[in-house]
Amino acid sequence: MARRIELSTPVGVRWEPDDPLGVGALVLAGSSGRVDEQRARLLADHGVLTESIQWFGGPGQHDGPWEIPLETFADRAEALAADCDRVVLVGLSFGAEAALATASLTDAPIDGVAAFAPSDVAWAGITDDGRQTSHWTLGGVPVPFVRFVPWEPPTEPPAYRDLYARSRAAAPDEVAAASLPVERIPEVLLVAGEDDQVWPAREQAEEIVLRRARHGCGTALVADPEAGHRAVLPGEEVTTGGVQMRRGGTDDADRRLGSAAWPALLDLVGARR
Numbered sequence: 001m002a003r004r005i006e007l008s009t010p011v012g013v014r015w016e017p018d019d020p021l022g023v024g025a026l027v028l029a030g031s032s033g034r035v036d037e038q039r040a041r042l043l044a045d046h047g048v049l050t051e052s053i054q055w056f057g058g059p060g061q062h063d064g065p066w067e068i069p070l071e072t073f074a075d076r077a078e079a080l081a082a083d084c085d086r087v088v089l090v091g092l093s094f095g096a097e098a099a100l101a102t103a104s105l106t107d108a109p110i111d112g113v114a115a116f117a118p119s120d121v122a123w124a125g126i127t128d129d130g131r132q133t134s135h136w137t138l139g140g141v142p143v144p145f146v147r148f149v150p151w152e153p154p155t156e157p158p159a160y161r162d163l164y165a166r167s168r169a170a171a172p173d174e175v176a177a178a179s180l181p182v183e184r185i186p187e188v189l190l191v192a193g194e195d196d197q198v199w200p201a202r203e204q205a206e207e208i209v210l211r212r213a214r215h216g217c218g219t220a221l222v223a224d225p226e227a228g229h230r231a232v233l234p235g236e237e238v239t240t241g242g243v244q245m246r247r248g249g250t251d252d253a254d255r256r257l258g259s260a261a262w263p264a265l266l267d268l269v270g271a272r273r
Contacts, residue, residue: 110186
């Protein structure tokens with residue numbers, strides 16, 4: 001069992017296991033910015049001290065995922081490190097981007113990242129008045145990012161994969177500047193569905209693998225050719241929320257990817273199976 005504690009700044013939740021392993025995990029949702037209580041509780045049931053926070057749309061925060069201070073996540077990693085010997089960030093989509101950016105660009109005490117539907121670069125966020133800026137800031141300065149090209153969605157709800165692919169191809173210099181120095185992260189687990197219609201998660205995962213390999217770093221990659229944007233871990237229910245879009249995959253394939261990723265995630269956090 002685990003004990004639930006409300007967090008207020010930022011809004012979130014902490015799950016404290018009865019028999020902790022000395023490992024802490026910060027769990028970050030994607031485009032909803034919500035508290036991912038389900039995944040946090042799941043890890044806590046395996047002895048991991050977990051937190052999940054609302055990282056935009058809450059009190060004192062921007063309404064959308066733009067110019068979010070990486071210190072938001074680094075501070076929670078510090079808080080977990082005060083009670084743990086090892087800290088891991090677990091993120092999905094924009095949350096995976098946040099986890100990889102925090103672990104590679106800040107000096108927070110982060111030992112590993114599990115990135116579900118990851119990105120190898122920092123992407124543009126759209127402000128309330130339509131301006132493109134970075135998803136993230138560090139020390140108050142926007143992190144270099146890849147801008148979106150003009151684009152009209154061909155389907156409803158939209159599949160944004162083509163927008164991300166076109167934007168990358170149009171600006172190789174921006175991609176180089178926005179590439180995250182993931183070689184700075186001690187351990188990385190990547191989970192990607194090849195039918196992801198939100199963005200090219202498998203291709204972005206491969207870029208992370210290649211960059212880390214050039215620096216002599218190994219990377220765990222779990223993928224499924226039929227899965228979409230969100231892997232469903234054993235014991236999880238399918239969640240809804242965030243921007244309406246096509247996510248790809250099927251229920252069976254997304255659960256299959258989650259089942260394949262689960263042992264690797266437990267190994268990363270050093271949890272009990």
